[in-house]
Amino acid sequence: MIYHLRFNDYFGYVKCGRAVIHLLVILFGVSTWIGVNGIFIELPLLVNIAPEGWNLPAYIVIVAQSANIGPAIYTFLYKCKCDLNESLCILCLLCLQVLAMGLLIFFYDEITVIGGEEHSLVLLISVFFNALVGCFSSVLFMPYLRDFDDIYIVSYFIGEGLSGVLPSVVALIQGVGERAECNTDLNNITESVSLNASVTKSSGQYYFLFLTLVLILSFIAFIVLRYSPFVQSRKNLCNSNSLTQSKIQLVDYKHHNELDVIANVSHIQNVDRTLTEKECEATNFPINKANNLTDFRKIYLHILIGICCFFSNGFLPSIQSFSCLPYGHLAYQLSIICAQFVNPLACFLTFWIIVSNIKIINCLFLVCFITGCYVICIALLSPAPPLQESKIGIGLIILSWILLMGVISYLKLVIVSLLKQVSSSNALFNIGVVMQAGSASGAIISFILINFTDYFVAYNPCTV
Numbered sequence: 001m002i003y004h005l006r007f008n009d010y011f012g013y014v015k016c017g018r019a020v021i022h023l024l025v026i027l028f029g030v031s032t033w034i035g036v037n038g039i040f041i042e043l044p045l046l047v048n049i050a051p052e053g054w055n056l057p058a059y060i061v062i063v064a065q066s067a068n069i070g071p072a073i074y075t076f077l078y079k080c081k082c083d084l085n086e087s088l089c090i091l092c093l094l095c096l097q098v099l100a101m102g103l104l105i106f107f108y109d110e111i112t113v114i115g116g117e118e119h120s121l122v123l124l125i126s127v128f129f130n131a132l133v134g135c136f137s138s139v140l141f142m143p144y145l146r147d148f149d150d151i152y153i154v155s156y157f158i159g160e161g162l163s164g165v166l167p168s169v170v171a172l173i174q175g176v177g178e179r180a181e182c183n184t185d186l187n188n189i190t191e192s193v194s195l196n197a198s199v200t201k202s203s204g205q206y207y208f209l210f211l212t213l214v215l216i217l218s219f220i221a222f223i224v225l226r227y228s229p230f231v232q233s234r235k236n237l238c239n240s241n242s243l244t245q246s247k248i249q250l251v252d253y254k255h256h257n258e259l260d261v262i263a264n265v266s267h268i269q270n271v272d273r274t275l276t277e278k279e280c281e282a283t284n285f286p287i288n289k290a291n292n293l294t295d296f297r298k299i300y301l302h303i304l305i306g307i308c309c310f311f312s313n314g315f316l317p318s319i320q321s322f323s324c325l326p327y328g329h330l331a332y333q334l335s336i337i338c339a340q341f342v343n344p345l346a347c348f349l350t351f352w353i354i355v356s357n358i359k360i361i362n363c364l365f366l367v368c369f370i371t372g373c374y375v376i377c378i379a380l381l382s383p384a385p386p387l388q389e390s391k392i393g394i395g396l397i398i399l400s401w402i403l404l405m406g407v408i409s410y411l412k413l414v415i416v417s418l419l420k421q422v423s424s425s426n427a428l429f430n431i432g433v434v435m436q437a438g439s440a441s442g443a444i445i446s447f448i449l450i451n452f453t454d455y456f457v458a459y460n461p462c463t464v
Contacts, residue, residue, distance in 0.1 A: 021231055022155045024221045025145070029159020030166070031218030032137035035097055035130025036064050037340060038167035038211045039104075039123070040317065044333045045204060047321070049109050051118035058450040061318045063124050064131035065443030068436050071139045075433060078139075086144055087226045093133045093140075094219045100129035101215055104208040135439075138432030142416075146428055153420065154350055157413050161344025168337040170210050174203045297358060298419065304365060305415045305431065306438035311372055312408045313435075314442020320401070322456045323379035327394045335401040342406035350413050364411045371404040383457055 039046070043057060050056045077084060104126050112121035133141075137160070145152055225231050324332035355361060378385045378397060387393025412435075420427050450456045 025155040026159040027221035029156040030163045033134045034163035037164040041167045050120045058318045061443045062447040063127045065440040067131035067135045068440045097133045098215045100126045101212045138435045143428040157347045161347045164340030168340040306434045309435045309438035310442040313439035315446045318446035319379040322382040339401045339405035343409045346406045346410035
């Protein structure tokens with residue numbers, strides 16, 4: 001009876017410890033993209049006050065992807081076998097992010113004249129430093145979890161998904177992006193925009209204050225993850241067999257003394273092993289099938305995740321205003337917010353369903369390809385796409401964005417989880433490099449197409 005009580009106490013302690021680590025990893029994951037996502041979600045407000053207008057998303061994406069210079073330098077030093085302190089690098093990045101976001105509380109609507117042209121310089125600088133954290137997440141933050149159980153990778157991706165959900169909830173409460181009224185008189189237009197900006201100024205400050213507080217919590221969460229003995233002793237329980245081996249030795253020793261003790265210790269050992277196996281199986285990674293991947297398929301999966309990041313992190317966010325705005329301001333806002341909500345839901349799905357069959361992965365990618373083609377075609381047909389005045393058109397564009405971002409999020413997590421199981425210890429780092437290369441390529445191409453060609457025409461409510 002005593003042994004059963006001790007076992008229950010022990011299991012409850014382990015279970016509680018795992019829950020705490022899951023929470024810390026989620027908070028750590030939130031820090032990765034909440035800065036860029038938060039600014040992007042606030043676009044319905046910012047495009048009305050920024051001199052860049054509806055080209056602002058393209059500027060934000062290209063500035064965000066230019067932050068890849070940081071991971072590029074880090075990768076070079078890493079390949080040169082330089083002794084880099086991962087924890088110190090992460091701490092410095094998180095600190096810079098808190099400062100950059102805090103700056104927006106007071107100066108998010110500041111306009112600076114450069115070469116005779118007005119630009120949102122403070123906003124773009126803040127985007128850069130916030131994006132620096134996001135860009136490093138693939139090559140520094142995610143690889144930092146290499147010594148944690150595989151299931152914590154899912155928690156990390158859930159945190160990344162929540163980095164879009166949390167700002168979305170606040171944006172819904174805030175009611176961002178009041179549409180400027182169109183008037184044939186230029187002075188009236190100016191007054192209307194100024195009025196909207198003044199009404200939403202205080203709400204914009206509170207919005208960025210909220211994001212800053214969340215980043216402070218993420219900063220604290222990483223400090224606990226890195227320096228807490230409580231976390232260090234429990235972060236890799238599934239992959240460590242030391243506990244099981246010690247129990248086996250204890251059983252062998254007791255065998256020569258007390259048979260009743262053997263029975264109790266053996267019971268604890270068997271039950272604990274079963275529970276540990278179940279926890280490890282909760283990751284739903286079909287290891288045996290994953291290990292059958294050929295080198296060709298591994299390369300194929302790397303290319304596939306690079307393509308996914310090309311569109312989801314680089315190209316598509318830049319053209320979202322062109323595909324949604326013709327259907328109305330509400331369609332644009334809902335497409336941004338709902339797409340952010342579906343991201344963590346797709347990550348939660350991997351707790352129960354995760355695939356390793358290449359054919360299923362190809363089918364998911366085909367869904368992304370078809371939906372992405374529809375979204376891109378609508379953007380190319382802007383400002384007069386089909387079904388513009390129809391509720392069907394509005395519903396289709398919103399559902400397309402939700403489906404597209406949801407399936408891509410699930411597909412990326414499936415590929416990362418699969419490659420982590422079958423590749424070397426540097427798998428997460430190599431995957432991160434591919435992901436960032438794809439994202440940067442998408443941002444550069446979209447910026448060139450939007451600003452130096454006539455393929456994408458900005459929507460003007462006064463001309464429609």
